[in-house]
Amino acid sequence: MRPLRIAAMTALSLSVAGVEVPASAMEPGESWAAGSPDAMVDANEAAARRGARDALARLLVIESLVDEATAGRSRRALERLGRADGPIAGEARWLAHGLEPERLTAWTARDVQRDEVATPYPGLVRTWAILGPFENTGGGLERAEGPEESGHRFVGADYSWGVNAVRPIRSLVSSVSARGVPLDLYVHPRAESCTYLSSVVTLPSEPVQLHVASTGSLRVLVDGKEVHRDEAVHERAKLDRAILQLTGSSGRHEITLKVCSSARPDEGRVRVRFTRTDGSDLAIASTSSLAALDESRARPSAALQVASETPPATRATNVALVAGPIHPVDVLTAAVVHQLGGADDLRSRRAPGLLDRLVGAPGVTADHLAMAGWLATFGANKSGWLRAAHERAQAARDPKGRPVADFAQRALIRARIGIGSLDLARATANEPPFSEAEDAHARWLRAKLLAAEGDVGLTDRALGQLEAIAASAGNDTPMLVWQSLARLAGGRRPALHLGALEKLAEGRHASHGSSYAAAFAMLGGAAFEQAALAIALSQSSASELANLGSQLLAAGRYVAASELFELLVELAPNQAFSHIGLARARQHLEPSSPASAVGLAELERAAELQPEANRLAAELRFRKGTSSDEPELGEDARHIVAPSVFLDRAAKVPAPKDGLHSRQLHWRRVVRLHPDKRVSQMMHYAREIIIEPRTEADRYEDVPRGYGTELLIARVHRDGSELPPEEENRSGMVRWPELRRGDVVEVAVRNWTPGPVGRRGDPPFYFVDYVGAVDTEPVLYNEVIIDAPDGSAFAFDVIGGEADERKTEHRDGRTITRLIWKRPPTIAQEPFAPRVTELVPIVAGSIYP
Secondary structure (H helix, E strand, O other): OHHHHHHHHHHHHHHHOOOOOOHHHHOOOOOOOOOOHHHHHHHHHHHHHOOOOOHHHHHHHHHHOOOOOOOOHHHHHHHHHHOOOOOOHHHHHHHHHHOOOOOOOOOOOOOOOOOOOOOOOOOEOOOOEEEEEEEOOOOOOOOOOHHHOOOOOOOOOOOOEOOEOOOOEEOOHHHOEOOEEEHHHOOOOOOOEEEEEEEEEEEOOOOEEEEEEEOEEEEEEEOOEEEEEEEEEEOOOOOOOEEEEEEOOOEEEEEEEEEEOOOOOOOOEEEEEEEOOOOOEOOOEEEOOHHHHHHHHHOOOOOOEEEEEOOHHHHHHHHOOOOOOOOHHHHHHHHHHHHOOOOOOOOOOOHHHHHHHHHOOOOOOHHHHHHHHHHOOOHHHHHHHHHHHHHHHHHOOOHHHHHHHHHHHHHHHHHHHHOOOHHHHHHHHOOOOHHHOOOHHHHHHHHHHHHHOOOHHHHHHHHHHHHHHHHHHHHHOOHHHHHHHHHHHOOOOHHHHHHHHHHHHHHOOOOOOHHHHHHHHHHOHHHHHHHHHHHHOOOOOHHHHHHHHHHHHHOOOHHHHHHHHHHHHHHOOOOHHHHHHHHHHHHHHOOOOOOOOOOHHHHHHHHHHOOOOHHHHHHHHHHHOOOOOOOOOHHHHHHOOOHHHHHHHHHHOOOOOOOOOEEEEEEEEEEEEOOOOOEEEEEEEEEEEOOOOOOOHHHEOOOOOOEEEEEEEEEEEEOOEEEOOOEEOOOOOEEOOOOOOOOEEEEEEEEEOOOOOOOOOOOOEEEEEEOOEEOOOOEOOEEEEEEEEOOOOOEEEEEOOOOOEEEEEEEOOEEEEEEEEOOOOEEOOOOOOOOHHHOOOEEEEEEOO
16 A cells, blocks of 8 residues: 555645646656666657656756767757657757857957847847846845846946946857856856846737746846746756746837856856747847847836746756655656756755655665766765665666666766776776676776876877777767867877867867867967967857967967957956956057056056956056055055154163063054955064074064965164065065164065955955063064954954053044054963963954855
């Protein structure tokens, strides 16, 4: 009775979830796993054709095998499924489109296409006005800002904050593929930020369906009215997460999406497409013209009626959320959609729990165990479940179990290679059925195991084996083989490296990167430039576009580099490398112009974005002629006291003849929270030498270091004169000349946090300043200054004492607090005394999410 009871409760659960499933579909379908990737693609295609409740997950399994199976096999299977009828046909069709290689667009530096002319993907919206980043420190998805503000106009819109420019950027049509709009090309910083995407679409009189897939969390607005909200944070945008039926009015309408990312990284993609009510793709005219967007708001069309439908991915994942016994097929389906489809909520992942539930379910098969191990991201679970699946399938002595055992064995070998357990991987590979397999995937895996050893001779053998696979398979060679050939041949066999990259570019998406262009350098500068410009408009991230520009600069192709960086500055105004690259290209193109003037504006903008880049700051000062050797103190200048302050302090209290090693005449720490949420710390101190350095190591200063350390001041005060260090660099290394008793060394150093702090995903920031010292190295003056915006979460306190003076000042929306000790405590240095840190006051400050 137990199986019947489980089946009945499963049917009840499906009914509660709003999913109608025929009785025939309640039984498990074909196996998921198969011996070779080709067989696995075929098996899952056949299972998907049944239209059972696991069909969507089958599509994702097929899509994930694109590199392992015969070249083009996964895409062709998805295309066949996309031509069939049924609710998942559209998902299959667009998964297949997403596997297509990039469609290259001819380089037109002065006239880049922003509006659609002829689309290779009917129904896909490729024209967007992108506005971001807006801060998302919590509740950012709900906040109405930017285009949602009353009186907003796209023309001239400016929502810049801190050093980040936030103005509308029109997307490049060529960059928007079936995988969606690549936000990493346009928006920075993207972590914990929100972005608006707006477009004007012309709708027909017939009802249409709007399909939205996106990473992050999502809100959809039609003509300024919110019609959909999904707070779940998705990692990938492979599957639709919103399906909206629009009826009632033809003509122009504004579609706006607000996409918010979390602390965890995602792929940064947004895809919007239109279909008819029968699911067939419907070509829609669209524009990202800022004037057209403003006109659409000024002259709105009649209101649309919007009805929401549940996407297949949501139906598949909701089934597993219902309490009570659930069929293993439903659990596995939900896990696959979460894991491979990127539909898991990054705020709290469900896939690991679903896999645990699957493995512990009654009646779980070796096939299910193998799939659980394949999907698992935790190493112990992966190896344990795969091994259990392999042993169970082998013990069954059933011919149907052999493909499952082969699949689990191959996955286990790859996992063990990945973690460096090569002996275990080799032992596993020597067991049947893998030891008897001779398909292309098995031969590739053996070559991968050889190359993992790292030995030159074994690597050459692996290359030979991979070449043999390519020679025998020809056009059917799996992409994994070409990937391995490209990786192993790089720097060793340039012609083979280039040939492998060309094969990848012909048959695989996301293969036209900067490494592809760099391989053409062996054919000469002209060929390299042609290759770089041919792929430039298809890049999906600002960093890859910048890599292309830097390679063009290094190759002496300055005109092309300048044109590319000009475009990059427009697309990625908040990336310092965009502006630095443009400045460098212009300096090469205008050698006759005064060096101080060429690219100055671009370098100044880069310095704003990277204040810790001391080399860049020094170059700017040199070009401006303001100083040849002194650093730019910036806002910290007012906190640097004149040498007379601490020299007079030393003169008023002469040092005793003996009993002291040195005296700290002055110590000031300035901690500043900047508008871009980064923190800088400036330490300015002066130390009087009592005992002269006795070793070479004593002549090196122990400078407080951190990220982006910049040495501001380093000098010796001796008898009314100033001496420079014998050696120094701006990263904080200081070697003093021979020091004498009575010399005073003065140092000012500044460092930064690597990025913003205080947001949910940022590492905590803290500082600790110890007030006072032992009696052999006394401190005469100690001060800590905290400078933060009003209302910020910058918390600080004094532990184990109170400051002699505490001064608070409010200026320009900032609170500046000074904690001053004019007579810091001095602790006797005794053999068994507690640590000084336990006896002196401590100033502690922190910014936590």
